[in-house]
Amino acid sequence: MSRKIWVFDTTLRDGEQVPGAKLNLNEKLEVAQQLKKLNVDIIEAGFSASSAGDFNAVKEIAEKVGNTDDIFITALARAVKADIDAVYHSVKYAQNPLIHIVLGTSDVHVEKKFRKSKSEILNIGVDAVKYAKTLLPNVQYSTEDASRADFEYLWATIEAVVKAGATIINVPDTCGYAEPEEFGELISKINDRLKNVNDHVLLSVHCHNDLGMATANTLAAIKSGADKVECTINGIGERAGNASLEEVVMSLNTRSDAYHAYTNINTKEIMNTSRIISNLMGLEVQVNKAITGENAFAHSSGIHQDGLLKSREAYEIINPIEVGLEDMELVLTARSGRHAVKNALQKLSFDSLTDTHFEGIFEAFLELADAKKEVYNHDLYVIVENYFAKHDNLNQNMTHYSDHFFELIDLQVISNTHFPSASVKVKKGDELLEGSSGGSGPIDALYSTIAEISELDLTLIEYNISSVSRGKEALGKVKIQVEYRGEKYMAKATDTDIMKASAFAFINAINSIIVDHFLQNSNRAHFTTNNG
Incomplete structure (x- = not known):
């Protein structure tokens, strides 16, 4: 029989811990709204105690995204009262608020990070859960670095915090140390015992990708009885990242015969979610990444x-x-x-x-x-x-098709703090067209000029730049998405000159629009960019 797997998305907490990926309040709200559209079950919106900005972002998400009963909003807390209070006061505005507490369980964490005895750490965890339960009914307890912990101590911790009121037990492979067979066996042992203690408690996993096995370990855990998975979009996160939400979800969908499980994820929103997060965080998805990579299909x-x-x-x-x-x-x-x-x-x-x-x-x-x-x-x-x-x-x-397509002939882009500008010369059939304009930056000036010459009302939605080779003659790759009359068009180009690559990509997008109109217009010979 197929069973539901809860999807806990931590893109806004663990994912945002990637250096350079920090989002502002409006960007976090945009991501959270998209995650809701994706239909995740739980959004971990941040680390409320870390800063006033993070607290306010979690609070805004709780109010504006968690205002319906089909989604839970949570934030991370260490096992200390101040952190738990910060989470409570930021998530309490959601219809389904959740407090998430994390505390180490491995010998490395207990003895070297906290420098306390195992019994002391266990009691700290129990007290934290008891306190959180006075604030909210739903409390998740994460046994950090569980895959490297002594099993009997790990189980003693889980049993104690469940009796203290934890409603979700999360088992993290914090350092990506586990391998699938081993992690699956660990989850199976915990699941057998947990269901005998309280069969209403959800068993969750949170896997990191340090050895490239986060998705495999997550799927092994599902086979072994895990009820919930913690993931990020595009697999972003600390160090080598987290289990990739899209990989886990599409594995369950594609191999339902093997996993006998499903999620409520709206898979048709996967690519849109990936692009939004990649664009806002400035983290390009590797081209051959499963599901969301440019070359995946x-x-x-x-x-x-x-x-x-x-x-x-x-x-x-x-x-x-x-x-x-x-x-x-x-x-x-x-x-x-x-x-x-x-x-x-x-x-x-x-x-x-x-x-x-x-x-x-x-x-x-x-x-x-x-x-x-x-x-x-x-x-x-x-x-x-x-x-x-x-x-x-x-x-x-x-039709003389070449009369309608644009070709870049020359460009000059001036970048300065006063008036960035661009001059562009293009060819359309036998006609030579020129234009110049300013903008908020060199790319804006360049694209405004080309759009003006083409007489197409285009909106640039996405602009990504990356290097595809090394050395003095390194190629720069530009990938863009534009919108024209409600339709979106992707285009790309490479060149050793980034400005030329940017111009080539934009002109490729314009030519794609013209192709589209050729196909829509039965009388192709009368197509003009003036009337579309």
Whole structure:
């Protein structure tokens, strides 16, 4: 029988402990609202006693996000009265408030961190739970570094705090030390004993990724009886991070035959949540990361593309739509085969090409693909046009596609504290267009200028920059998301000049919009950027 697994998200507490990931109040509220949309069961909103700012953020989240009975709001407290008071006074505004207490249980923590005896630490924990229970009915107790603790002492602690009133017992693999078989056995032993003491108490796990096994350990714990999992979006967190929420959830969904468990997570909000958090925290997701990485559903190998086009089951175990993407992405590169290129052309309505036509177009595609990393849809339009023009077979009713696409010719960007500005020269067909404008910064000035030249009313939603190589000739990669008439478009580009990469990415987005309108407009020859 399938059982529900509670999802406790600690992105705003453990995740925010990543150096440089600090969020302001409005950003924390935005993340919390999105986590609610994702349908997590519990949000750990912060560490209330750490600062006035954190206290106020937890309080705001409790009031504005925890104002319905479908979600719990909590914050972390050490096993001291002042911390517990801070959590209580910040979360009490939620409809379902929860106090979360943490205290070490391993010999390393007890003897070297706290420098007290085991009995003293146990009594401190019990007293903390008893005090918290006078404030709120729901109290979680985390046995920090449980995976390295003496089992009988760990169990004695759990038994004592449950009898003191703890409603959730959390077993952390704080240093990512455990391995799946070992951690699963630990959870199984605790679960057997815990259910005999109080079968209403939830058994939870919190796994770190120091050895790359956080998700595996979390899933092993679920198989062994864990009721609740603590995770973060994109697996962010202290050191190597935490168990990744999206990996755990999609593993349960995809392999329900193995885990016989489910969550209430709205999986279609996974990608949106990932992007919001990545953007606000400035923490880029590694491209090959499971589920939320840029390449997680992208295929460039000709063999894979051919297999996917014949049967998606050949190389796809998760439908991208399930996690909030439009569909799988077949990236056209020099490694792509005929099947993938023909499929891309058919999607652009070039579905009546003869074999001779296609072979000529494919040859031109390979030439372009060898010259650049990736071939885009607007490139395919131009390849088709050039092929027919070269062979004197250009149908008079056929659109001159190149007349509508933009190409960067030159740019100059000035960055200063008084008036950042940009001058840009682009080509549209045979027409040379120029413009200049200022902005709040160099990128804003650059994008304002290009948008003005294109006469498209675009909104930049996301801008990410990263390095993809080293040395003096290092390539910078820019990835952006823009919105046009309610539709969102992703684009990217690389160059040794970051400003050029930024401009290329923005122009790629504009050309994607134009492609979209080609496909929507049956009379393509009359498409103009003035009237859309």
